[in-house]
Amino acid sequence: MSLLAKFFILVCVAVFLAPLFALVVEGSGAFFSETLTLSPELLSAYGQNSLLLLLGSVFGAVFFGGVTAYLCARFEFCGRKMLQWLAVLPLGVPSYLVAYTWVDFLVDQGVPGGSLRNLTLTCFIFAFSLSPYIFLPVYVALVSLSGSLIESARLLGRSRLAIVREIEIPLVRPSLFAGALLAAMEVLADFGTVDFMAIDTWSTGIYRSWFGYGDRARAALLALVLLSFSGVILFWEARLRGRASLARTGRNTSDLVRTRMSFRRAFPLILVALVPVLLACVLPLLILVQRSLLSFDVEQWIAVVRPTTATLSLALGSGAVVVCFGFLFAFVLQLCAGRFWNDMVRLATLGYALPGGVIGIGLLVFLAPFSLSGSLVGLVFAYCIRFVTLGTSTIEAGWLTVPRVFEEQARILGCSTLAVLRRVSIPLLQKSLACAFILVCIDIIKELPASMLLRPFNFETLAIRTYNLASDERLAETAPASLLMIVLCVAGVFLAQSLGAFGISENKKAGKNHEQ
Amino acid sequence: MRLNTIFAVLIASSLPLIAHPAEAKKSINVYTTRHYESDQKLASEFEKKTGIAVNIVQIKEASQLIARIIEEKDKSQADVVITADVGNLWRASEAGIFQPLASAAVKKSVPTEFRDPKDNWTGLAMRVRALAYNKEKIKPEQIARMEDIASPALKGRVLVRSSNHVYNQSLAATLLAANGRDAVVGWAKGVTANLARKPQGGDTDQIKAIAAGEGDVAMVNSYYVARLLDSKNPAEKDLMKNTAVVFPNQKDRGAHANISGGGITRSAKNVAHARQFLEFLVSKEGQEIFVSYSKEYPVRADVAIPAVLKSLGQPKLDLKGLSAVGQNTPEAIKILEEAGWR
Numbered sequence: 001m002s003l004l005a006k007f008f009i010l011v012c013v014a015v016f017l018a019p020l021f022a023l024v025v026e027g028s029g030a031f032f033s034e035t036l037t038l039s040p041e042l043l044s045a046y047g048q049n050s051l052l053l054l055l056g057s058v059f060g061a062v063f064f065g066g067v068t069a070y071l072c073a074r075f076e077f078c079g080r081k082m083l084q085w086l087a088v089l090p091l092g093v094p095s096y097l098v099a100y101t102w103v104d105f106l107v108d109q110g111v112p113g114g115s116l117r118n119l120t121l122t123c124f125i126f127a128f129s130l131s132p133y134i135f136l137p138v139y140v141a142l143v144s145l146s147g148s149l150i151e152s153a154r155l156l157g158r159s160r161l162a163i164v165r166e167i168e169i170p171l172v173r174p175s176l177f178a179g180a181l182l183a184a185m186e187v188l189a190d191f192g193t194v195d196f197m198a199i200d201t202w203s204t205g206i207y208r209s210w211f212g213y214g215d216r217a218r219a220a221l222l223a224l225v226l227l228s229f230s231g232v233i234l235f236w237e238a239r240l241r242g243r244a245s246l247a248r249t250g251r252n253t254s255d256l257v258r259t260r261m262s263f264r265r266a267f268p269l270i271l272v273a274l275v276p277v278l279l280a281c282v283l284p285l286l287i288l289v290q291r292s293l294l295s296f297d298v299e300q301w302i303a304v305v306r307p308t309t310a311t312l313s314l315a316l317g318s319g320a321v322v323v324c325f326g327f328l329f330a331f332v333l334q335l336c337a338g339r340f341w342n343d344m345v346r347l348a349t350l351g352y353a354l355p356g357g358v359i360g361i362g363l364l365v366f367l368a369p370f371s372l373s374g375s376l377v378g379l380v381f382a383y384c385i386r387f388v389t390l391g392t393s394t395i396e397a398g399w400l401t402v403p404r405v406f407e408e409q410a411r412i413l414g415c416s417t418l419a420v421l422r423r424v425s426i427p428l429l430q431k432s433l434a435c436a437f438i439l440v441c442i443d444i445i446k447e448l449p450a451s452m453l454l455r456p457f458n459f460e461t462l463a464i465r466t467y468n469l470a471s472d473e474r475l476a477e478t479a480p481a482s483l484l485m486i487v488l489c490v491a492g493v494f495l496a497q498s499l500g501a502f503g504i505s506e507n508k509k510a511g512k513n514h515e516q
Numbered sequence: 517m518r519l520n521t522i523f524a525v526l527i528a529s530s531l532p533l534i535a536h537p538a539e540a541k542k543s544i545n546v547y548t549t550r551h552y553e554s555d556q557k558l559a560s561e562f563e564k565k566t567g568i569a570v571n572i573v574q575i576k577e578a579s580q581l582i583a584r585i586i587e588e589k590d591k592s593q594a595d596v597v598i599t600a601d602v603g604n605l606w607r608a609s610e611a612g613i614f615q616p617l618a619s620a621a622v623k624k625s626v627p628t629e630f631r632d633p634k635d636n637w638t639g640l641a642m643r644v645r646a647l648a649y650n651k652e653k654i655k656p657e658q659i660a661r662m663e664d665i666a667s668p669a670l671k672g673r674v675l676v677r678s679s680n681h682v683y684n685q686s687l688a689a690t691l692l693a694a695n696g697r698d699a700v701v702g703w704a705k706g707v708t709a710n711l712a713r714k715p716q717g718g719d720t721d722q723i724k725a726i727a728a729g730e731g732d733v734a735m736v737n738s739y740y741v742a743r744l745l746d747s748k749n750p751a752e753k754d755l756m757k758n759t760a761v762v763f764p765n766q767k768d769r770g771a772h773a774n775i776s777g778g779g780i781t782r783s784a785k786n787v788a789h790a791r792q793f794l795e796f797l798v799s800k801e802g803q804e805i806f807v808s809y810s811k812e813y814p815v816r817a818d819v820a821i822p823a824v825l826k827s828l829g830q831p832k833l834d835l836k837g838l839s840a841v842g843q844n845t846p847e848a849i850k851i852l853e854e855a856g857w858r
Contacts, residue, residue: 036846042853108751112730113721114713198678198716200858208680211579212849214607295749360580368587374573453580457545457571457593468551471576473720473740476749 009332009344012325016348016385019362020227026361027224029217037218038205046205050188052119053126053201057187058180060127065134065179068273070164073142076258077266083273084139085497088132090280092489094446095129096192097466097482101284103196104291104475117198125193128280130183134176141175142168147256181237185230191357192448192467202226206358216361223358231350238346285486292479304465304480311445311461312488314376318383319441325384326391326436327429331421333392334399335407345392352389357449359386364453374456382450387443391436398432399425431499438496442489462488543569544789547585548598549578550776554641554809555598561805562796568789578604578682585613590783595790598640598778603686605777606842609636614779615787621795629835630775630815637779640797641812644738644763644831645687645772648723651760653732662691662764662772663699665733666706674710675722675734679852683719683737687772688848690837694769700848704855715858720744727755736761737774738831742811742824763831770834773813 038046068087072080102125107113145168153163169176191203202222210219263270292300329345351359363382364373372378406428410420426433448463455464462485469478548555551574559570575581578599585592585608597613599605608614614636622631622638630639647659653673659665665674677684691700712731722734723744741761747753763771778797780790796802803814808822821830 036850039853107721107724107728110728112713112728113717113725114730117714117716195680198714198858204680208849211577212680212685213846214579216579216583361583364584364587368584368589368591371588371591373584373588374593452575453584455573457573459573468574468576471718472551473718 009328009341012328013344013348016351016388019359019366019385020350021362022365023220023224023227023358023362026217026365027220030215030221035213035215035218037213037215038209042200043202043205043222046200046202049119049199050201050203053123053194053199054184054187056119056123057126057130058184060123061130061134061183062176062180064127064272064276065131065136066138066176067269068131068276069135069138069142070168071266071269071273073139074256074258075261075266077261077270078263079270080258083270085494086277087135087273088493088497089277089490090129091132091442092493093129093281093284093486094192094463095125095186095190095280096196097486098125098129098280098284099193099196100470100475100478100482101287102279105283105287117196119199122194122197122199125197125280126183126187126190128276130186131276131280133183133186134179137175137179138172141172145171145256150256178237181233184233185352188226188230189356203357210361219358220361223361226358227350234346234350281486281490285483288479288483288486291476292483295476295479297477300477301480304462304484307460307462307465307481308484308488310459311463311485314379314451314461315441315444315488317376318380318444319437321380322384322387322440322444323391323395323433323437325388326395326440327433329388329392330395330399331425333396335417349389349392351385352387356386356447357453360450360453363450367454373454376456378454379451379456382454383440383444383447386447386450387440390443391440394436394439395429395432398429398435402428434499435496438492438499442492445485445488445492542567542789543571544595544786544793545571545573545593546596546598546793547573547575547581547594547781548596548778549574549576549581549600549604550598551576552810554806554812557809558797558802558805561801562793565796566789566792568792570793578607582608582611582613585781585783586611588783592781592783593785594781595784595786596778596793597781598776600776601682601686601774602777602838602841603682603689603845605632605637605775605779608779609634610842613781613783615782615784617780617791617794619791619795622798625795625798625800626815627817629838630777632777632779633839637777638794638798639775639777639815641803641806641810641815642773642775642833643812644833645683645774646736646738646741646761646763646828646831648726648734648736648741648759648761650726650729650732651758656760656762659733659762660764660767662687663695663703664764665710665735666703668706668710670710670733672710673712673732674707675712675725675731676707676715676857677717677719677722677735678715679849679857683774684735684852684857685845685849686774686841687735688852689841689844690772690834692844692848692851693837693840694834697847697851701851701855704851704857708855708857723755723759726759727757738813738825738828739811741828742822745827746811746824761828763829765834766832769836770832772837773833773835775815775838776812 068083072084072087103113103116106116149167150163153167158166189203191207194201195204203226206219206222206226209215209222329349332341332345359382363378363385367373367378367381372381406424407420410424415423446463448467451461452464452467462481465481466478466485469481559572563569575584578601581597581599585594585597597608599608609632616635617638618635626638632638647665649656649659658669679685688700688704691703712725719736719740722736723740725731726734741756744752744756765771778794780787780794784790798815800816800819803816803819806812807814807819811822811825813821813825
């Protein structure tokens, strides 16, 4: 790598880490502040709630996502392909919208609201909305497992259950963990859903310190604790992934033939697999459609035209920038040897573990001196920090399926690094790039806290509009904005799927891996 | 290359964002926590009258909005800051983001008790904290004072929202000023012991809970009550069928009010226009928009309140307690927290 390239990458890493430093500086002030603040007992209670919520949600997601993945990877039945498509859809519906619509609907049905807002129901909401995070990597891992291993086990007389326990679970574990940890971070970072469900978590503690006590330093400190926790998880996950790469056979698709199963026999399992998509995507959609029809008002729909174009332009524009950085980092991870560079990039992509509202403090401190708060550049930068990991990991996973020989041969034939990228890597990575772009766009569309805090004048996204109306207790009026948001996201998921983005489409070249 | 085409089209469609419409020559920039129709209407009316365009950034949490201005320092583009609740106005004022209003028109239109003693901000509109109750199960005399909802007679019947919300924080802060620490500690414990369910939801959710029989008394804000009473949706109107509203403390200090207010920032580049805007907001015309579009109480005596608010009665307000709200808030939150009011 040339000196110039090294310098460029270092600058990128430094810029990506700047808001984090700002947060550390801000948080260190908390050691000297003597203001009233959350009591340690309350904080530990909040932490406990966070852990319980995390465990419940992740186990739930693992159960639903895992069952669906196994069903689709190992059995052939009528409607399997359809099920695979449906299983990803909860990605398109933000979990806070699931909570709003469920509670609103059930209260209207006469269920007392007091019985609804509890930890168990919140766990279910997360479990359903986050199940695609488990389904995708586990399905891809199951499908690409070497068939001979399982055939041998069968010949040796092991039952299906024993094979699951002794071979499949250990071998897909790294993918399962990668998905589970991503889901865990989503749960830890969430504010909107838990706030609405009246659950006090570490995140709500952060917000209470800041918004209630007006103590930014303490909020930053608590955020750093959360960040360290996530950092430890990330590090652990990276080590798991490191070992997992040894287990890769280098093939994308397994030669294992799916077992035929009649629809009737498969039905109970299909039902389990359908629960998340029915409850966390179809039901909220139906409720919102019904609400918007009930109080139909043309003006409300006209009012969402501008937020829709703003959201779309913002998502597409920033999505492209995020993917460029994601590509740069994936390139460093793939083609630059050396642990130092690897660690640098991992460090720069730590932003995914930061809750959106908290990253705001760091961004404000960092952006404001350059007059970038309240500018589109600032917003794009915020999204880069928040979502570059998603781009990097998606592109990286795609790169892993491209045999390195192609690039090496191009090198031998005398191409420069840039020429190899342009003529070999990028054309081969087209689909992963498109997929990363779409996934990042979906997340930007759903993003709320950073967009709200850093937005420019006269600028409103669909997520902001939905939140404002909902917080003003006008749930029915949120319908146009939230419906459009879901439609955009679900359309994105469909588009990504039809490009073979998640590695679950049937063409033989598929096999990209959406982990981490 | 089909994919490249798709990419190109997608990215091109983000161009309208970059090519943002050029801003009008005369304009002011407003940072606000409010996101109501009334505020949009006020901005457009102001522009129609004066030709000065109003650019708005809305950030829901006052603390975040204040943080943004603090960090932007002298480079902040904000000319006017508007936020709901006296506690937030006090915080903004303490952070030193305002400059004196110095407006004779504001002084003339807005009574002193609705303005900052240091002239940093002026009140713009108000909502009043009331008690909603089930007509069949509670007599209004039982809850004549905010202090009464802590009485043991209401065990298991009281509905409130979380102490995360500024409404409850400010209310407790005014109680602190009126009754002192020990009394508020006792009150918070009493209310917590009386809760019908764990504090949750918004104000409308409390009214729904009364209608559903989950509890009999709830702290609610006049704005939400008026909205339900005025709703075109029959189901929403039905919620108020068995529910009545009483303003507490009418025979002593008065009911607690949440005042929205605004001021001119220190970094303002269009001070004259900013002042003109605030003067418009407290003018008779401006106040009428607040009142009719968001069912709030005016800060001017000469503006009529709409029928739906009138039906609730003209409340006597606790204006003395307001000046202490900002200072008392952290301690008030602490007390609520220790009482177990989540």
